[in-house]
Amino acid sequence: MRTRISSWLLAATVAVATVAVAPTPAHAAAYTPSSNPILFVHGWNSSATTWNTMIGRFQTDGWPSSRLRAFSYNTSQSNATTAQQVSQEIDRLLAGTGATKVDVVTHSMGGLSSRYYLKNLGGGSKVDRWVSLGGPNHGTSSANLCFSTACTEMRVGSTFLATLNSGDETPGVPAYGTWRSNCDGVINPVDSTVLAGAANVLSGCVAHNSLQNDATIYAQVRDFVNP
Template sequence: MARLSLALTVAAATLVGLPSPVHAASYTASSNPILFVHGWSSSASTWNTMISRFQADGWPSSHLRAFSYDTSQSNATTAQTVSQEVDKLLGATGASKVDIITHSMGGLSSRYYLKNLASSGKVDRWVSLGGPNHGTSSANTCFSTACVEMRIGSTFLTSLNSGDETPGAFTYGTWRSPCDGVINPVDSTVLSGAANTRTACVTHTNLQNDATIYGQVRDFVNP
């Protein structure tokens, strides 16, 4: 019966054009709502595939929040927006905590939020997909405030990484790909104290769309 139910779930997802779930819906009443933070020169729509997969695995749309922001401004400024979005999501769902999933530069503003602005009671788990946590040489070719902050050895990163790289009562996880192509060096994403995962050969933009990575991230935020 369980196999039949899963088959019907997969078939239904296919008929409505959604990605098939990796397994039967894993959302439970104890699952946290999720805030998604995009990266440089991107927008909330970059999360459409991952959000649809979470929905196919049982997450209500009200528990999956992505937002757009000005990616040229300082990551410290964006951290204020992250704080506001966390509060909005908590208020809308009545949940006590959220999980945060980030891509690329989105990891920096959200880490700033966790280190300097967040109450430990508001966030449970944090995910960085291809984050320039220790900088990337790719940022040497752009000149906005946020981009300069992504450069290796920047004042912003030196401060962000000083002391404990994974502070607070949060659970941190990172994913990096040997074929990223944007985060150079690839191991820039790795954080001391985090669960650090090296993926198969996946490009930077596909870290959000790869089905295997999705399954790993889903299980990380929903243990």
């Protein structure tokens, strides 16, 4: 699995470096019957609608709407509680499509609940590929400005993150991919998103709330989940 990730990361790095002269073809990794359904998990103070643009692009590339699911949740609650909802949503998606595994694409704090699910709730056997767009995987100073349970968990050095990141940061058989930008503006430090054992991609200058809408990032994510 690590070899597969390393090969993909090399390709992604080259793509980022050359995007101005050789953009990714619009249908480089179009849907096939073997493509996994995808669950999208939004971040703090957001909702399922944040995925409308990306879901629309997946549909344009052939994914049936029945295999693309986003859901909303209470972003003030503990990420451990949200992880239970992630588990339920994945089970619904598997039951509704007949698939054996899903891919999970997350933005910001959505990466924490889904990682909790993978590590602590048996999710590793149900997820093939996992994506974090601007995730506070090692905390962000921006979380010092809000005071809900979820915000406390996102702070640098929190007990929640220390436990989540203990041992293997990318456990099990899923392939992990992260995307970060030096223009993020919300995840501080930017390299908080990086996970040991993942394909870690530094994108162009993209603001935090535009990561899930950027066309270049979409093409890279699509190719990552559907190699």
